[in-house]
Amino acid sequence: MNPVLTEPTGTTRRRRPRQKASTLSRPAAIGLGVGVTWFSILVLIPLALISFQAAGGGWGVFLETLGNAQTASAIGLTVRQALLVTLVNVVMGTLIAWVLVRDRFWGKRALEIIIDIPFALPTIVAGLVLLSLYGPESPLGVNVANTSHSVFLALLFVTLPFVVRAVEPVLMELEPEVEEAAASLGASTFTTWRRIILPSLAPSIASGATLSFARGISEYGSLVLLSGNLPFESEVASVRIFSYIENDNPAAASAVAVILLTVALAAIVTLNLISQRVTRHG
Amino acid sequence: MGIEIVGVNKSFGDFVALSDIDLSIPGGGLTALLGPSGGGKSTLLRIIAGLETADSGTIEIEGRDTTNVPAQRRNVGFVFQHYAAFKHMTVAKNVAFGLEIRKRPKAEIARRVAELLELVHLEQFAHRLPAQLSGGQRQRMALARALAIEPSVLLLDEPFGALDAKVRKELRDWLRRLHDGVHVTTVFVTHDQEEALEVADTIVVINDGRIEQVGTPDDLYDKPASDFVLGFLGPVTTLGDRLIRPHDIEISRVEQAAVVDGPITRWTRVGFEIRLEVTPIDTRYAPVQVSVTRTEAHALGLHPGDHVWLRPAVGAPSVVST
Amino acid sequence: MASHPTARGQRPTPATHARRALVLGYLFFLVVWPVSLVVTRTFGDGNHLAAALQDPAVVFAVQMTVVVAFWAVVINTVFGVGMSLLIVRYDFWGKSVLNTLLDLPLSVSPVVIGLALLLAYGPRDGYFAPVLDAIDLQVIFSVPGIIMATAFVSLPLVIREVVPVLQEIGTEQEQAARSLGAGGWQTFRRITLPSIRWALVYGVVLSLARSLGEFGAVKIVSGNISQQTQTATLVVEEKYLEFERGAAYATSFLLTLIAVAALVIVTVLRPKEERV
Incomplete structure (x- = not known):
C-alpha cells in the first residue's frame, strides 16, 4: 500500500462542491417522498409539537416551571450529576481506551463486550442490577439507593461506553513514531502525554463527553428503581417530565424538555470550545 | 569519537533481530546501514536512539556510555520514515518543540527556528500545519526538528522510503x-543500495542480524566480502562456479581462454544496454547473464544465436558461488 | 522497514500493570459484578425463571415485546435501507439537513420521545386526535403507539451501519450490473444487497437489542396496562415494585441474555480491526 505522498503543497482534503441539481429518478423520488413522510410523522412533527407546546405558553410557562422548587432542584441535580459523571468518564474512558488499544493481555476481547453492555442492556435492567449490588441487599454492604449517589452510579453505568468508543479509534490511528519522536527530542512521558497525545485525543474525548453528558441529563429507565425519585434528593429532570405528563400538564413537561435540550446544546458548544483550546495549545 | 557499539544482541521472542553486533561508526561522517527488510538495521538504529533496549551489549555515543540512558536524555536526533509530524502543531511549532522542552529563551527559540527553516527551505511554510505540506516537505520539517536540539548524532530510519522516486x-x-555543511555524525538506514552508494561515506551491510561488511562504497563494490554483499549491491550472475556482475564479463566471438562458452540464447535491449543470456554447452553450468552496451555489441559484431566465449574482466570482483 | 510485530510492544512497566488493574477493577465493580447478579438472583434461591414463565403477565409482556420489536425492526430496516440508498446514491435538495435530522432520535430522551408522541397522537388533546378519531385508530395506549415509540428510539441504527458500507463499495459494481442488462430491482437484490449484508445484519441486531430494551418512551405511550399494553421492561418494573423480585429478576435475565447474545454476535461479525 502506497500512501499518497506527492500531493501538491497546500491541498487539504477539500470536498467537491456538491451539485445542487437533483439526481433523483422517478422511483427514487417516490421513495424519498414516502421516507420523509414517515420520518415526519414519527419524529419531526411530534418533536416540533414539544417546542410549540412549550412556546405556546410563552415565557410564563418556563418561569413558572423553573420557579417550582421541586423542578428546579431536579434539573439542578440532573445537570450536576451528569457533569460529574462526564468528568469521571473523561478520565476513566480515556484510560480504558488506552488499555484496550495499548495493552495486551488474555481476555481483552471479552473486555470489548463488557464495555458495550451498558449500550445493549435495557435501562430498567441496568437499574435493577445496580440495585442488587449497591442497594439495600448489597453483598458489599454499600447502599446508595434513594440518594443522589444512586443517580451518579446509574449515569456512570449507562454512559460508560461513550468516551471509550470515541477515543479508541483515534488512539489506534495514533502512530507510535510520533511519541518516539517526542521522546527523542527530550520530552518526558508526561510532557509527551500533555503536548502530543492529549491534543490529538481532545476532539474525540470532547465528542464522547458531549454524548455522555447528553445521555446523562436525559436518563430515565435506569433511575426509576434505583433512585427512589425522592423530591429534592434523588429526583431527576426526566422523572419530573414524567410526573408532569401523568398530572396532565404537557406544557410544563415540554418546558422541562426544552430546558434540557438547551442545556445539552450549551454543553456541545462549551466542550467544542474546550477541545479546540486544548488542541491549539498543544 | 562517533558511536561505539559493542556486543549488542536483541531478540523479539524467538526472532533474533541482532546477534553480537560490534561496530564503530566514525564521528562526523555519513554512514548508511544497508540491508534487506527485516535484517535488523532499523532495530540497531532504534537501539542507538534508545527507542529500543538491547538485550545485552553497550552503546557509547561521543565517548559517553548511553546504554542505560533513556531516549529523552541521549540528545539524539531521530527522523522517521513516515515523518512522525506533530499534526496539531504548525511547522514552526514542530521545529521549536525540542527547544521548548529544553526551556530555551523565547527569542533564542524563534531565531533558531527561523535559521533551521531556512536551512531546509521551509521559511514560507512556518505557519502551515503538516497536513498542508507534501511528503518531501514534511520530511524536511522532521529533519529540521531533529537538528534543532543540536544532536550529538543524527539518525534517520529509511528517511526517503515513503517518497516517490x-x-x-x-x-x-x-x-x-x-x-557537508553541518558535519554532525549521521547514520541512516536504507534498503536501497543506490541510495547508500551515492550518499554515504561508509556503508554497513547488515543481514539476518549480522554485519556482513563495513567499508566505503568503493570497497564494498570492488571487494565484496561475501556473495550476499555482491548480490545486494547490484545484479549478479553465475559464471562457472563464481558469482560476478553481468557487466564484468568479457565476451568474445572468437575462441579464447574462457570459463564457459555457448550460444547467445536471449537478447533484450533496454535503452543503451543490451542484456544477453548465454547457455553454456557444458550443461553443468547455469545460463549466464551478460550485460554490454550497444556500442560494445556493435564493435564486437554480436548477434542473437552467435557462439561466444565468456570470462571475467580483469580486476572484476567475484566470489565463489555457495 | 516492516519491523517485527512485537518490536513496538513495550515491556509491561509497573504503570502498565497499575492501569490494567484500575480498568479491570472499575469495569468489574461497575458492570461485571452487577450484571452477573441477575443470574444469581434468578437461580440462586430456586428457579425463578421457571416460575416467571408460568406467570401470565410475564408471558404476555414477553410476547408483546417480541411482536413490538419485530415490527419496529422491520419498519426500521426497510426505512433504513431505503434512506441509506437515497442518501448515498442520489443528490437532492436538503440532503445534508435530512442526514443530520436522521440522527436526532439518538440524542432525545426516551421520556421526551414519549411526550412528543403523546402530544401528536394522544387520544384527547393530541394534535392528530381528530384525524385518528375519524379513521377510528387508537395509537396511544395501544400497540401501534408502542411500535412507533420503539421504532423512534432505534430509527438511526440501521442507517448508521449501512451508509458507510454503501459509500465504501462505490457504484462500479452496480454500473457493471446495469451494463449487463440487470434492472433496478435485480441490481439491488443481486449486487447491492449482498455487499451490505453484514452491515445490515449488524444494524438489525443493534436495533433489535435497542427495541427489546426500550422503557421510558414505551411507558408513556403504552399506558402500562398489565396484559394489555405491558412490555417486558415494564413488567420488570412492576414486578419489582410489587415485591415479586423473583419474577423481576427472571424477566431481566431473559432481557440480559438477549442483549449479551446480540453483543457477542456483533463482536464476532465485526471484522477485526488491524491493530498496530
Whole structure:
C-alpha cells in the first residue's frame, strides 16, 4: 500500500462542491417522498409539537416551571450529576481506551463486550442490577439507593461506553513514531502525554463527553428503581417530565424538555470550545 | 569519537533481530546501514536512539556510555520514515518543540527556528500545519526538528522510503549537501543500495542480524566480502562456479581462454544496454547473464544465436558461488 | 522497514500493570459484578425463571415485546435501507439537513420521545386526535403507539451501519450490473444487497437489542396496562415494585441474555480491526 505522498503543497482534503441539481429518478423520488413522510410523522412533527407546546405558553410557562422548587432542584441535580459523571468518564474512558488499544493481555476481547453492555442492556435492567449490588441487599454492604449517589452510579453505568468508543479509534490511528519522536527530542512521558497525545485525543474525548453528558441529563429507565425519585434528593429532570405528563400538564413537561435540550446544546458548544483550546495549545 | 557499539544482541521472542553486533561508526561522517527488510538495521538504529533496549551489549555515543540512558536524555536526533509530524502543531511549532522542552529563551527559540527553516527551505511554510505540506516537505520539517536540539548524532530510519522516486533523489542529494555543511555524525538506514552508494561515506551491510561488511562504497563494490554483499549491491550472475556482475564479463566471438562458452540464447535491449543470456554447452553450468552496451555489441559484431566465449574482466570482483 | 510485530510492544512497566488493574477493577465493580447478579438472583434461591414463565403477565409482556420489536425492526430496516440508498446514491435538495435530522432520535430522551408522541397522537388533546378519531385508530395506549415509540428510539441504527458500507463499495459494481442488462430491482437484490449484508445484519441486531430494551418512551405511550399494553421492561418494573423480585429478576435475565447474545454476535461479525 502506497500512501499518497506527492500531493501538491497546500491541498487539504477539500470536498467537491456538491451539485445542487437533483439526481433523483422517478422511483427514487417516490421513495424519498414516502421516507420523509414517515420520518415526519414519527419524529419531526411530534418533536416540533414539544417546542410549540412549550412556546405556546410563552415565557410564563418556563418561569413558572423553573420557579417550582421541586423542578428546579431536579434539573439542578440532573445537570450536576451528569457533569460529574462526564468528568469521571473523561478520565476513566480515556484510560480504558488506552488499555484496550495499548495493552495486551488474555481476555481483552471479552473486555470489548463488557464495555458495550451498558449500550445493549435495557435501562430498567441496568437499574435493577445496580440495585442488587449497591442497594439495600448489597453483598458489599454499600447502599446508595434513594440518594443522589444512586443517580451518579446509574449515569456512570449507562454512559460508560461513550468516551471509550470515541477515543479508541483515534488512539489506534495514533502512530507510535510520533511519541518516539517526542521522546527523542527530550520530552518526558508526561510532557509527551500533555503536548502530543492529549491534543490529538481532545476532539474525540470532547465528542464522547458531549454524548455522555447528553445521555446523562436525559436518563430515565435506569433511575426509576434505583433512585427512589425522592423530591429534592434523588429526583431527576426526566422523572419530573414524567410526573408532569401523568398530572396532565404537557406544557410544563415540554418546558422541562426544552430546558434540557438547551442545556445539552450549551454543553456541545462549551466542550467544542474546550477541545479546540486544548488542541491549539498543544 | 562517533558511536561505539559493542556486543549488542536483541531478540523479539524467538526472532533474533541482532546477534553480537560490534561496530564503530566514525564521528562526523555519513554512514548508511544497508540491508534487506527485516535484517535488523532499523532495530540497531532504534537501539542507538534508545527507542529500543538491547538485550545485552553497550552503546557509547561521543565517548559517553548511553546504554542505560533513556531516549529523552541521549540528545539524539531521530527522523522517521513516515515523518512522525506533530499534526496539531504548525511547522514552526514542530521545529521549536525540542527547544521548548529544553526551556530555551523565547527569542533564542524563534531565531533558531527561523535559521533551521531556512536551512531546509521551509521559511514560507512556518505557519502551515503538516497536513498542508507534501511528503518531501514534511520530511524536511522532521529533519529540521531533529537538528534543532543540536544532536550529538543524527539518525534517520529509511528517511526517503515513503517518497516517490523523483523527490527521493532530490532529497538524497540535498541530504548529502546538508551534511557537508553541518558535519554532525549521521547514520541512516536504507534498503536501497543506490541510495547508500551515492550518499554515504561508509556503508554497513547488515543481514539476518549480522554485519556482513563495513567499508566505503568503493570497497564494498570492488571487494565484496561475501556473495550476499555482491548480490545486494547490484545484479549478479553465475559464471562457472563464481558469482560476478553481468557487466564484468568479457565476451568474445572468437575462441579464447574462457570459463564457459555457448550460444547467445536471449537478447533484450533496454535503452543503451543490451542484456544477453548465454547457455553454456557444458550443461553443468547455469545460463549466464551478460550485460554490454550497444556500442560494445556493435564493435564486437554480436548477434542473437552467435557462439561466444565468456570470462571475467580483469580486476572484476567475484566470489565463489555457495 | 516492516519491523517485527512485537518490536513496538513495550515491556509491561509497573504503570502498565497499575492501569490494567484500575480498568479491570472499575469495569468489574461497575458492570461485571452487577450484571452477573441477575443470574444469581434468578437461580440462586430456586428457579425463578421457571416460575416467571408460568406467570401470565410475564408471558404476555414477553410476547408483546417480541411482536413490538419485530415490527419496529422491520419498519426500521426497510426505512433504513431505503434512506441509506437515497442518501448515498442520489443528490437532492436538503440532503445534508435530512442526514443530520436522521440522527436526532439518538440524542432525545426516551421520556421526551414519549411526550412528543403523546402530544401528536394522544387520544384527547393530541394534535392528530381528530384525524385518528375519524379513521377510528387508537395509537396511544395501544400497540401501534408502542411500535412507533420503539421504532423512534432505534430509527438511526440501521442507517448508521449501512451508509458507510454503501459509500465504501462505490457504484462500479452496480454500473457493471446495469451494463449487463440487470434492472433496478435485480441490481439491488443481486449486487447491492449482498455487499451490505453484514452491515445490515449488524444494524438489525443493534436495533433489535435497542427495541427489546426500550422503557421510558414505551411507558408513556403504552399506558402500562398489565396484559394489555405491558412490555417486558415494564413488567420488570412492576414486578419489582410489587415485591415479586423473583419474577423481576427472571424477566431481566431473559432481557440480559438477549442483549449479551446480540453483543457477542456483533463482536464476532465485526471484522477485526488491524491493530498496530
